[in-house]
Amino acid sequence: MTSPKPETNAVTRHLAQAVASCSREDAIDRVEAVIVDVPLRRQHFHASGTHAGQSLVIITVGTRSGAVGVGEGSTPAGTAFWGGECVETIKVIIDQYLAPAIIGLNVFAHETLLAAMDRAAAANHFAKAGVDCAIHDLVGRVLNVPIGLLYGGRVRDSLPVLWALATSELDADVEDARRMLDERRHRFFKIKIGKGDPRVEARRAIKTLEAIRAMSEDTLFSVDLNQAWDEPTSARLLPSLQDAGFDIIEQPVEAWNVAAMARLADRLDIPILSDESLWDYHDVFDAATRRSTDVYAVKVAKGGGIRRAYKAANVAEAAGIPLYGGMALESSLGTAAGLQLFSALSDLPWGCELIGPRLLGDDLTTEPTVYRDFEVMIPHGPGLGVTVDPDKVARWTRK
Incomplete structure (x- = not known):
């Protein structure tokens, strides 16, 4: 023993x-x-x-x-x-x-x-x-x-990390992805659509995927609609995204329409991910019961904190729903909270989306989040593993 x-x-x-x-x-x-x-x-x-x-x-x-x-x-x-x-x-x-x-x-x-x-x-x-x-x-x-020790101990030191292609322009998104691949930062890409005509947006997403996959076949793709479509539009256009080779589709319909999410998940082979529809561990249980999500995005901020996000992850795991580490555009401080939790979860097959520190124009901690070889590194220090830089906080504090 x-x-x-x-x-x-x-x-x-x-x-x-x-x-x-x-x-x-x-x-x-x-x-x-x-x-x-x-x-x-x-x-x-x-x-x-x-x-x-x-x-x-x-x-x-x-x-x-x-x-x-x-x-x-x-x-x-x-x-x-x-x-x-x-x-x-x-x-x-x-x-x-x-x-x-x-x-x-x-x-x-x-x-x-x-x-x-x-x-x-x-x-x-x-x-x-x-x-x-x-x-x-x-x-x-x-x-x-480190906080991960309080939740069973660290089972990984890094996680694959997704990059959001969020300019809404085909050429700009493709060039952005090229840089990420060349710099070995990201090879899992989320394409944001839903602001314009659904057919046009679906075609843009497919062309973006095709252009990037021509650069590297070793890539994964998510498309995030942020509740932009109704159920008939989703039923008509999502199969084309599935056929084009997307790996996951995120929240195509409005958050309240859980029944539509369940119907879409049932008719498509591609995994459907609920985001705005799911908040705490009670919602995860409901989603598992209604089969309205194929993947659960664990989010510390949306879930009410580390402890309750951990509970939600446990409910999803018990229901056989694979996990994905989500974000709310946190700084390195909030990102460290997510990384500490994710370090202790037994299985995260979809990696994570903790890219807030790469989007913010300044870092609020003395130990910026580290990204390399298509992954994000989990800090090893006590607590959240990072220390707030008081000068940076003072610089950006709202007066």
């Missing part, structure tokens, strides 16, 4: 002692949130809009002992178009509701902290995720271990 690793024993003992004693020194005594506005290196396209900047909320949680953890709350663009929350609501919800709810609670009593936040504010997944990540960072730093 193999003995447990010494560091695992130390973590278990410390956690047991901390929760049992409810030490006053481990009580949360401050929660602070600031908004930062960072430009993007290039515009990023969604079916519902295009943006050239990314706003984020940087959250600091401290205990009476002086221990500090830092997390990040983010939505695509920082605005409310994607899921209803935006950086302004994230900050208000944290300042007015979540922070007062957890002040005085033991930082190691994680389920108690989540329940307290739920009582203070319904939904608000992105706001809770930011606080949850800061709590995880604090706990990991106190224990001097």
Whole structure:
């Protein structure tokens, strides 16, 4: 029999002692949130809009002992178009509701902290995720271990990473993919469509795939519609994308139309991925029951934090739904939270999409996310594994 690793024993003992004693020194005594506005290196396209900047909320949680953890709350663009929350609501919800709810609670009593936040504010997944990540960072730093160790231990040191071709222009997207292949950064590409005429957009996606695959046959392709089509349009045009060689289709219809997602998944051989339709682990259970998704995109921000995203991944795994690591255009800080969780998930056959740090015009940490050989590297430091650069945060903080 193999003995447990010494560091695992130390973590278990410390956690047991901390929760049992409810030490006053481990009580949360401050929660602070600031908004930062960072430009993007290039515009990023969604079916519902295009943006050239990314706003984020940087959250600091401290205990009476002086221990500090830092997390990040983010939505695509920082605005409310994607899921209803935006950086302004994230900050208000944290300042007015979540922070007062957890002040005085033991930082190691994680389920108690989540329940307290739920009582203070319904939904608000992105706001809770930011606080949850800061709590995880604090706990990991106190224990001097990466967060992945708290979820079973690291099973990988890197992950294949997708690149979003999001200019909405054929030639520009093909040239972008050429650079990614030449620099050995990405060979799995997501093509964003849905803003214009469906037939025209479908043809553009197919031509883009054909041009890139002519450069390299060792490529994978996703097409993301961000809810742009209705069911009849999807039923008519998605088979052509399947026949062209796309590997996965993401959220073709509106989030509420789970029944249509199930029907499309049933009639097509290509995997259908639900994104806007799925939030927490309850939604994953519902999707598994209704067979409305063939792949589950695990997202820390959308899922309400690391702990709840882990629960959702477990539900998907139990249902036989393969996993994919999603994003919300996080900085290296939020990206590290995703990487810590993904490092401990047993199987991620579709890799991940953690490219926020490559899109942001500046990095907010002292250890920028590392990309090489078509993969993203998982940080090894304690907590989330990275350290926030206070000068960078101060530079971009909204005045």
